[in-house]
Structure formats: C-alpha cells, structure tokens
Amino acid sequence: MEPEFSRRVPVGRIALKGMETSIEATPDECAALARRFRIPAIRDLACRYRLVPGPQGEVMAEGWLTAHVTQECVISLEPFEDAIAESFTVRCIPAERFREDDEVDPFSIDEVAYERESIDIGELAAEELSLGLDPYPHKPGSVIPAELLDVEDDDGEEDGEPRRQPFAALADLKKKHN
Numbered sequence: 001m002e003p004e005f006s007r008r009v010p011v012g013r014i015a016l017k018g019m020e021t022s023i024e025a026t027p028d029e030c031a032a033l034a035r036r037f038r039i040p041a042i043r044d045l046a047c048r049y050r051l052v053p054g055p056q057g058e059v060m061a062e063g064w065l066t067a068h069v070t071q072e073c074v075i076s077l078e079p080f081e082d083a084i085a086e087s088f089t090v091r092c093i094p095a096e097r098f099r100e101d102d103e104v105d106p107f108s109i110d111e112v113a114y115e116r117e118s119i120d121i122g123e124l125a126a127e128e129l130s131l132g133l134d135p136y137p138h139k140p141g142s143v144i145p146a147e148l149l150d151v152e153d154d155d156g157e158e159d160g161e162p163r164r165q166p167f168a169a170l171a172d173l174k175k176k177h178n
Contacts (some may be wrong), residue, residue: 002135003120003122003123003126004029004032004033004036004126005025005029005032005045005122005123005125005126006121006122006123007023007121007122007125008118008119008120008121008122009021009051009116009118009119009121010117011053011054011057011059011114011117011118012102012117012118013173014051014052014059015053016040016053016104018051018052018053018122019050020048020049020050020051020052021048021051021121022046022047022049023046023047023048023049023121023122023125024044024045024046024067025042025045025046025122025125027043027158029045029119029122030042030043030044030045031086033045033126033129034069034070036126037133038131039069039070039071039072039133040070040071040072040073041069041070042067042068042069043067043068043069043070044066044067044068045065045066045067045119045125045129046065046066046067047063047064047065047066047128048063048064049061049062049063049064049121050062050063051121053117054091056094056097057093057094057097058091058092058093058094059091059092059114059119059175060089060090060091060092060109061090061091061092061119061121061124062087062088062089062090063084063086063087063088063089063090063117063121063124063125063128064086064087065084065085065087065088065125065128065129065132066083066084066085067084067129067132068081068082068083068084069081069082069084069133070082070135071133071134071137073138073139073142074136074137074138074150075138075139075142075144076139078142080137080139080140082137083133084129084133086128086129086131086132088110088128089108089109090108090109090111090112090124091109091111091112092111092112092113092114092119092124093111093112093113093114094113094114094115095113095114095115096110098112098113112124112127114135125176151155153170
C-alpha cells in the first residue's frame with residue numbers, strides 16, 4: 001500500500017556533497033493524513049530536506065517540517081488551529097542491512113529502512129508530523145470546569161462526606177507496614 005504522502009528520492013541521484021530539496025503535500029494528501037492521524041484537518045504541510053550519502057548506501061536526512069493543523073481540544077472538544085514546526089535527523093539504511101534493536105538508545109539518531117533504492121521523504125515527513133502532534137491537545141484558554149475537578153467546599157467536605165485525598169490509600173498501606 002502506498003503512503004498518503006509519498007515523495008521518493010532515488011539514492012543514486014544524491015550527489016556526494018549532498019542535496020537539498022523541499023516537498024509540500026497537496027490538499028488531498030493533507031486530508032488523507034488527517035484521517036490517518038485522526039485529527040480534523042492538516043493544511044500547509046511542507047518539509048525541507050538536506051540529504052547526505054554515507055557508507056554502504058546509508059543516507060543522513062536532516063529535515064525541517066512546518067504544518068498548520070486543526071486539532072480537537074481534550075477539555076472542551078472544540079476544534080482549534082495550531083502550528084507545528086519540527087526539525088529532525090534520520091539515518092536511512094538499506095532494508096537488507098537494517099536490524100531493529102531491542103535496546104534503543106534515546107540519544108541516538110533514529111534509523112529507518114528504505115527499499116527499492118529510494119527513500120520516501122514524504123512518508124518520513126508524515127511520521128515526523130505524527131510525532132510532533134500533541135497527544136492531549138488543549139485549546140488556548142481552555143480550563144476544566146470546576147464541577148469536574150472535585151473541588152472541596154470551605155469545610156473540606158464535599159456533599160456532606162469527607163474528601164479522600166489522592167494518595168490516602170498509599171498512606172494507609174505505609175501505616176500498616178510500619
């Protein structure tokens with residue numbers, strides 16, 4: 001299955017000194033990506049790349065991504081506009097040499113496999129956009145209504161019953177073990 005936003009760059013066309021290129025998603029590609037990421041809309045998705053070949057078919061891809069998206073606020077459920085700007089570096093490795101490592105170093109450069117002698121920089125941009133999306137988006141100025149916060153009355157009770165503190169069960173366990 002072909003990705004929603006595909007822009008393939010043949011590895012053999014990348015000069016030894018590297019190459020720079022830019023890509024932009026069409027409105028149809030943006031709509032398809034919005035469905036994939038389950039958000040209301042994506043607009044103006046663009047990514048600028050610097051690709052530099054390395055040993056044994058590896059390619060370092062530095063990217064600068066910008067997008068305008070519509071997300072849904074987790075508090076009010078209202079849609080709101082947001083801008084995303086991300087920079088990233090990815091090492092692209094031929095699929096036959098790529099091995100997924102169980103122990104991932106969080107400080108190392110991400111590695112992705114590529115097949116058919118070309119790198120799909122559109123899909124790379126889509127994946128980086130998905131990482132840049134806030135998983136719990138909040139519309140600016142939105143607040144949780146007080147009635148949902150379980151706010152205490154002035155006397156420390158709510159509805160006539162004492163309020164149980166969030167870590168009270170842990171404190172009870174600690175008392176039993178001492």
